[in-house]
Amino acid sequence: MNVVRIAIAGFGGVGRATANLLLARRERYRQVYGADIRLVAVCGSRSGLADASGLEAERLDALEPDLSGPAFIEASGADILIEAGPSDFRTGGPGLAYIRSALSAGRDAIVISKGALVHSGPELLALARSSGAMLKLSGAAAAALPTIDLLEHSLKGCEVLEIEGILNATTNYLLDAMMNRNLGFDEALRRAQAGGFAEADPRNDTEGWDTASKLILIANFGLDADLTMDELVVEGIQSVVAHDLETWRKQRLVPKLVGSLIRTDAATRAAVGVRTYPATDPLAHVSGKNKAIRITTDAMGETIAIGSGTEPLATAAAALKDLEHILTARAVRSTGVSGGKE
Template identity: 60%
Template sequence: MKRWNVAITGFGGVGRAVADLMLARRARYAERYGADIRLTGVRRSRTASVDPNGLAPGDWDAGVPAGDDFLDTAQAHVLIEAGPSDFRTGGPGYGYMKAALSAGLHVVAISKGALVHDGPGLRALAARHGARLKISGAAGAALPTIDLIQHNLAGCHILSIEGVLNATSNHLLTEMMDRDVNLADALTRAQDAGFAEFDPRLDVEGWDAASKLLILLNFGLGASLTMADLSVGGIQHVTPADIHGWRAAGLSPRLVAHVAWTDGTLRAGVELRTYPATDPFALVRGTTKAIRIVTDAMGEIVATSHAAEPGATAAAALKDLEHILAAG
């Protein structure tokens, strides 16, 4: 039985969901991979809880002031980064991930900020130190995106990608079409129901979808792009007249992250597109997410996902953990 110590940085709803599900699956990890999984450290913004022998759920909130030696005192082999995202600086997660990868620790990234800020740099750092950097939770969570590109379609040439990658914007568009309400009213209802953030600009203006797209480009397709290389639009300018026109024409609006190659030049961004009822994306309603990839040899592949958060993101992160365990 091989011992694996796991540390989690960022211990909000997603981090706690990861911890709960991971400890509930300890017998599974032991049976499938011969792995003795221990949660040896959790770090919040100012405090941390650490026990190299493994934390029990009752120990999680009994924290002490956090120091810079968190990963060392947790004796971690794997870091799961679930903190808040800051796309401009990488946020605290960037520092944690750089420290972990530099020490040869494997990293499972859930927060997107560090990957958007310096994805190519983190990718190179992982390769240099023989560490694995897994990103499913940051690139669509339950929706299979990065694995689809890296594994399922490895024998193909990808011609184009379209993705409904932001559940909040898709929910808002569905509400506007179904209930004949404006964006402000749909947003208020979504915030009251917990579907939208208090500050929804990252979702509504397309930046969250653009972040996921950038991660897919840099990690799935080996690009080295920045946000400045993408054209980014949102749904903030949709009017009731737009809604009425689309409904009359039998069209469904979707905020779509897209990639295509024109004369060998990659063009990528986020924009609002409309689809007829015969198109699979017309069926992607509410908080459902979807991706469509067109390839040379396998044709068109469409995947969709409708799963409750934060459990879906936690499960995606633990899928990455199982890939690490399987590789030894």
């Protein structure tokens, strides 16, 4: 049995959900991949826990003070880092140091926060390529909605011409509430915050930055583009007013906050803003907290995926999908044949 040691940096809702799902799936990893998965370290900003023989779920409620930081994670002997800290695309956030440290030492990284990947994507990709480490980011790139996986696997070999994505659940929920329950932006936001569907500071979602971040990750990691935030026109839903809603209702159009990308021989152009769709368009039916992506390729036409899932479990599951891809790739590397029984 091949021992694979995992560390999780960032131990809030998503980090904890990932730890619990990882521990619950250990038997699956043994049976399918012949891998003895051990959670050897977890940490938040100021506390953590490490045990080379593997942490059990019942110990995860009692983190110890002063155990945190990239050096703490490195000292745990982890083979794979799962990074689930706060996201900040303007600075890279605390995740950047953890991811740099893992990749430069040749350790695989599964990244759930978007900030470091948006801020320093090309540098992190170069680090991974030079050390031979794998860098996976399903949790960051719309999580339960498959995006990069579609590009890397399902549409392999095709030329991607255009992508449209409803990539932010909060704004989709808000626009739905504004259109169907006749609420203004402020009231819809207040209700979403009361229901826990919107952050206390919602600007990252409502001004379009979260959608823009995901679009950049899909472009840079899924299409090998080199987009930066400065190159995107980013407009959110905060300026949608009653008159807009009334006009769309009259015209039987459904508004969605969309991240869009068009590729030509000359360039990749990307933007975030409200688009409207007639009822005949599948994107018009992506309701509530669902997300969706439409990818148009030269040879396979239009592919649409729609999905969501209950958070934080869905994001944890997306990160652990990445883990299974890594276990498969590791098996191929070591044996030369496809890993896993699936």
